[in-house]
Amino acid sequence: MLPMRGLPVEPPIRPGRDRNAEVLPARPGRPSASHLDRPPRAVVVGGGIAGVTAAVALAERGLSVRLVEKEPDLGGRLQGWSAAPDRTMTRGFHAFFKQYYNLRALLRRVSPDLGMLRPVADYPLLHVDGTEESFAGIPRTPPWNVAGFVLRSKTFTLADLRRMNPAAATRLFDVSIPRTYAELDAVDASTFLRDIGFPAAARHLAFEVFSRSFFADPVNLSAAELATMFHIYFLGSSEGLIFDVPRDAYPTTLWHPLHRLLTELGAEVRTGTSVSRIERGPAGFTVHTATERLTADAVVLATDVRGLRRLVADSPTLGDPGWRSRIAALRTAPPFLVSRLWLDRPAAPHRAPFLGTSGFRLLDNISVLDLFEDEARTWRANTGGSVVELHAYALPDEVDQNQVVDDLTAQLRTVYPELAEARIRHEEHVLAQDCPLFAPGSFAHRPTVTTPDPALVLAGDLVRVDLPVALMERAATSGFTAANALLGHWRIRGHDLWSVTNSGRSPFLRRAARRSAG
Template sequence: MTPPLGRDRLRRTIAAPSGTPTVAPQRRAVVVGGGIAGLAAATGLAERGVAVELVERQPYLGGRVGGWTVSLPDGHRTGMSRGFHAFFRQYYNLRALLARAEPDLSVLRPVPDYPLVDAHGRVDSFRGLPRTPPWNALAFALRSPTFGASGLLRVAAREALPLVDVRLPDVYTTLDDLDARTFLDRVRFPDAARHLAFDVFSRSFFAPSERLSAAELAVMFHLYFLGSAEGLVFDVPHRPFHTLWQPLATHLATHGVRVRTGVAVEGIERTGEGFRVHAGDTATAADAVVLAADVPGLRELVASSPGLGPPWWRDQVAGLATAPPFCVLRAWLDRPVDPARPAFLATGGRPPLDNVSVLDRYDTDAATWASHTGGSVVELHAYSVTDGNDARVRRDTRSRLWRRLREVYPETRAARAVSEEVLWRADCPLFPPGSFTSRPGISTPVPGLVLAGDGIRVDLPVALMERAATTGRLAANHLLAGWGAAGHDVVTVPTRGRNAALRALAARFGARPDGVAGEHAPV
């Protein structure tokens, strides 16, 4: 198993602020939101002696990586969640959070490959690639049936140079006003290979390409391909998500954290001493508050707390956007899929299907049910559904997902669904072009109030779950520094291109989005 801090010798450690081992006198903090960001913030504060109360409106921890149980027709009680999540080796801060409770990270199991299949049945693979950039990306492209040497020769090399020297936050100055589709067009990325650059990575943001900032796409390439030597494969938890966070909850309890689930925070008041947080039938006094809710929850909570922050900051929060709805369809089938099927298959050019997971390949809960019944548990994802709030569109999406499953896995044509769960959500953050400068950051104009979450600005090469974990840790560090206590180190992939020759090439010949050559600003 990969150590929590990985193997990449060029990974960057941002040293924690120095200070006393514990906060003195003791302070009290309320963390709003029990997802990854809230759990990271609560952990960082509690380990320095802060009295923490964590409030989560759902009846479970983990946020979008949490889970619950459902009853099947056979009486079996089994796990359900919002879908597959990949725990990449370069998710240093997320893995360090899990390691707080399980130092060996035995909860994670490696996935040897996650193939990509396009509309013509051509398959790309991550198996056996070198770990070090740029050889990983080059080997992947050269052996790809949808890219290959001819595709590389057609790429507009000068327009692609920003990808080899991604610098944070400079990349947002040069690319944030451009959308991902336009950027890929300028790079002359082969149409047949778009699922390598967009369907797998960009659609992880649950957004259509024309609504996603090209800067975010570049950061994704840097994080997964060209900025990290941890490799392109990932791990998955073998425990279902409704049990994944229990060890960390126990760890928090040993540090005195009070966890309240199934309770919504209705409003926050400023007081002379700090804050008063109204949740359920109680009002809790606090010296500090961490708002680690999802984007809709954050907007709602700030709107219902009229005295919280100046108008310009409240406008920033209100302006945070959410991605289009997405669908997760999980089915318990009466027969197994082909044993050769991978745990995870990404699909391109087969709308609305974006990927297929076979849960009994890695999830112990699903594996137990499959072993007992002789069936299998599959999960289908549609990441960005236009008009997904319309009932007719939802019915049509469900039918089309089933058709696509039978198309890519023909053995399922004879399968019957013993049970089915269809989940729709529309609460993931959206990063549209031009939004970076107005995105609220971790610190706020309100002393003692900080933000955390995967929709919050942070000038580091992180995304998705890792952005949540990183902002949670940084939010705790911000508060601890104000109280004179030591913080916690933050680790990321390098914050600039890792190859000196490519950096020099990009600096000399790189192009701005308007096509004018120019030097990168110094970091």
């Protein structure tokens, strides 16, 4: 917002420890919609991170907001539901990194000190051959974090560093969005790492764990996406690679407080309600549900890929042909499976809360929830057992869930031998395929927050955002960006956005990268 005449400009408060973090200041404007004859009406379709962020950002500025979510509760891909009075099931473990500035800004609205989160001490990576890496104790600031990792690494040595292709490797040190996508999006992540000359062990252990967090095999992931992710978490930030996790189940810790916040802000939250189609008319939008028609001056579409494709296909008055074809072309990543097991005995006390795995048949990570989640800790205290979650990403399209569950359980018993004889007292499984695919060559066609209609915006991790953000942070950033785009129509002040620096940390390496690219 523009400062009042005669008053000093207050610099924005940095959201973390990184002095190189960058702010995208909010567009100036009125503090709220109170100057208008009536508050503009906005309908937000989708109640995940992106939709809730957009709804909060709009409601805070005085808009009349209705959020519509098809599931019984908020949460999207972070939703949770009761499997029994003492057991909650979710769609899987998520890491809340300290460089997720915009997601944390949303959470601070309900927990100013972020007391809902607790840090993990480490998340080791384990290869099937027994090689293990750790991120605990290494420096957090580039380039010392790289030096610390290399000096301690068992899979990436100084000799490996000398054998690398410096011309290709320098691209990792000069990430800037969207330029990096123009340079690397046509290449797949696997080819990019081979061209750099990463040792095979390090490539499989570290980079496959990172790339598969996008639910895709490295051969089907854009190299630009991988380079951006490496920049966010390692080379471009001094926040470090150690993350936080929610203290309790997602509904209790995240979604119930955010639901209450929306209600306190005057927003209306309608869960268990599907939107069948949206009509665009001269006076605004009509949003059709099974029971009513909601009128709106603006709409935020914050659904998953399949939901967005279906809704746009069934709403022929939205957008223009080019935009509609881009929506129709969106793809989902391969299926993934999350298995949560309530066991009759505990994992060993020295186990990490989260273990990334590589080289196993299907197993991608193991989480021991009773090491960090209050509900699971209560289960352990009451039963003497443990709550363990297993993930398998990038599964075949035609997959037998029972076979995958059996395979994951067998691999768990091998990796954590103290659980070899554990009995499964309860189990819950989620097999889904609704995450966006960031395939090589797709960035230029990815839809942006804005659309051909200035009153219609998109939000979600499927959306192109020209900032170094990914995963949950991309979802939150797109939600604030969508709200800012709509607020600007009514000359209402937007919300500041933050990201890690959108350039390499080393001027020397940036120059070297640009020489090699030229």
